[in-house]
Amino acid sequence: MKPVQIGIIGLGTVGAGTVNLLDKNAEEITRRAGRQISIKAVAVNDTTKQRACDISDFKLTDNPFEVTDDPQIDIIVELMGGESTAREVALRALEHDKHIVTANKALIAVHGNDIFDVAMKKGLVVAFEAAVAGGISIIKVLREGLTGNRIERVIGIVNGTTNFILSEMHKKGSPFSKVLAEAQRLGYAESDPSFDVEGIDAAHKLTILSSIAFGIPLDFDSIYVEGITDIHQQDIAYAKEFGYSIKHLGIAKQHKGKIELRVHPCLIPADHLLSNVDGVMNAILVHGDAVGPTLHYGAGAGAKPTASSVVADIVDVVRTLTTDPENRVPHLAFQPGHLSHNKCGSIGDVETAYYLRLLALDRPGVLADIARILGEHKISIDSIRQKGTSSGDDPVSIVILTHRTIESQMSRAIPELERLTTIKEKVVRIRIETIDKRVQTN
Ligand code: NAP
Numbered sequence: 504m505k506p507v508q509i510g511i512i513g514l515g516t517v518g519a520g521t522v523n524l525l526d527k528n529a530e531e532i533t534r535r536a537g538r539q540i541s542i543k544a545v546a547v548n549d550t551t552k553q554r555a556c557d558i559s560d561f562k563l564t565d566n567p568f569e570v571t572d573d574p575q576i577d578i579i580v581e582l583m584g585g586e587s588t589a590r591e592v593a594l595r596a597l598e599h600d601k602h603i604v605t606a607n608k609a610l611i612a613v614h615g616n617d618i619f620d621v622a623m624k625k626g627l628v629v630a631f632e633a634a635v636a637g638g639i640s641i642i643k644v645l646r647e648g649l650t651g652n653r654i655e656r657v658i659g660i661v662n663g664t665t666n667f668i669l670s671e672m673h674k675k676g677s678p679f680s681k682v683l684a685e686a687q688r689l690g691y692a693e694s695d696p697s698f699d700v701e702g703i704d705a706a707h708k709l710t711i712l713s714s715i716a717f718g719i720p721l722d723f724d725s726i727y728v729e730g731i732t733d734i735h736q737q738d739i740a741y742a743k744e745f746g747y748s749i750k751h752l753g754i755a756k757q758h759k760g761k762i763e764l765r766v767h768p769c770l771i772p773a774d775h776l777l778s779n780v781d782g783v784m785n786a787i788l789v790h791g792d793a794v795g796p797t798l799h800y801g802a803g804a805g806a807k808p809t810a811s812s813v814v815a816d817i818v819d820v821v822r823t824l825t826t827d828p829e830n831r832v833p834h835l836a837f838q839p840g841h842l843s844h845n846k847c848g849s850i851g852d853v854e855t856a857y858y859l860r861l862l863a864l865d866r867p868g869v870l871a872d873i874a875r876i877l878g879e880h881k882i883s884i885d886s887i888r889q890k891g892t893s894s895g896d897d898p899v900s901i902v903i904l905t906h907r908t909i910e911s912q913m914s915r916a917i918p919e920l921e922r923l924t925t926i927k928e929k930v931v932r933i934r935i936e937t938i939d940k941r942v943q944t945n
């Protein structure tokens with residue numbers, strides 16, 4: 504059989520990693536795909552730039568549409584990132600009857616419904632394994648391996664950059680900005696790293712995971728998002744004293760006919776396996792009603808792990824070239840006409856426990872005022888610790904762990920606490936997540 508011709512858009516961290524992997528493992532990949540995979544053309548912004556891969560075997564252009572429109576190319580591999588040009592590239596590729604492989608979570612989370620619609624009508628495949636959790640095959644697991652289950656929840660560390668930053672702050676006490684620069688140097692961060700540290704990248708990934716897990720349309724806007732920019736070294740240290748670590752989690756739960764979708768930092772028990780997922784590693788806990796808890800672990804970013812998923816998708820598309828469109832695995836796991844429209848709940852309805860840190864003057868009655876306000880909002884204190892003492896006007900930190908309460912009660916209590924003349928700064932609030940105890944280290 505003649506080789507399958509692919510065109511790649513983008514030759515940065517993931518693009519160069521993909522070219523290198525296709526070259527290094529060419530023989531094994533051909534044995535698996537049943538056909539040789541040949542790169543015909545690659546588009547970049549700057550054709551004069553030094554590349555981390557051999558560029559002598561294909562045509563290099565600065566016009567992505569030259570690649571999408573090339574009649575000899577069967578598959579377009581979109582590795583340029585971003586939303587608007589990537590959307591144009593994807594739609595143009597489909598218009599020219601090309602299958603697509605992409606690592607672009609922003610593209611899928613925000614424009615996926617429209618792109619899949621066009622692809623379905625044309626009988627084309629859009630594969631996006633590398634878009635979520637880098638080298639972990641979580642899309643395949645949810646879409647195929649767990650297809651007999653009703654998925655109850657998906658909870659995971661899905662952004663390598665934030666996990667790398669939190670791990671380095673925790674283990675080495677390194678400052679936030681220094682670790683972020685290191686994550687950028689290693690190729691983990693997005694081209695705009697605020698997408699990582701503000702939680703947007705994790706929300707893109709949770710949008711995709713929740714859609715495939717629960718059979719709902721992609722809806723990025725329904726996700727509650729917080730990043731890690733307000734997490735301080737001292738919160739990591741205090742959490743540790745209480746037996747917790749701080750992780751940035753994506754949480755998708757289905758219960759009582761509603762779906763809860765949120766991305767934010769959480770305190771989780773230090774002996775839970777997720778607490779021990781460090782650096783750029785990602786881990787996703789999927790709970791199915793038949794299988795129970797399953798944990799999927801691996802590198803969440805970086806050239807080689809991400810290329811591993813991109814190449815797996817290319818091979819999958821090559822294999823499906825001979826399958827009837829109606830017999831293929833659906834893009835979002837459920838058949839297109841069978842996506843449900845379960846309501847996504849608001850963050851105010853979420854029930855969880857909290858870590859609070861208040862900077863307060865060390866005066867008689869301060870603790871009583873705090874306890875009174877929390878009590879008036881039906882928030883019960885689990886434990887409380889004052890960090891240090893002060894005889895003068897220097898404030899001290901007071902750390903409180905609460906029992907589970909409703910988020911809207913907490914959102915009403917915090918401004919009242921902040922209005923006390925003895926409270927000196929914004930109250931730090933981090934949610935404490937209860938996760939499956941069967942996935943603990945002891
Ligand atoms: P990157 O290093 O910034 O590379 C982007 C590439 O796209 C560059 O080669 C750039 O060209 C090219 N490009 C940008 N705009 C273009 C345009 N208009 N026309 C032609 N080429 C264009 O990004 P990356 O880290 O490889 O990420 C690529 C995608 O993979 C993103 O969607 C990202 O979210 C996703 N992803 C990344 C990772 C990771 O670990 N990095 C993991 C999973 C998924 P120049 O080189 O000439 O500037």
Ligand code: HSE
Nearest residue numbers: 662663664692693804
């Ligand atoms: N910037 C992303 C991360 C790349 O750090 O997880 C992988 O999707």
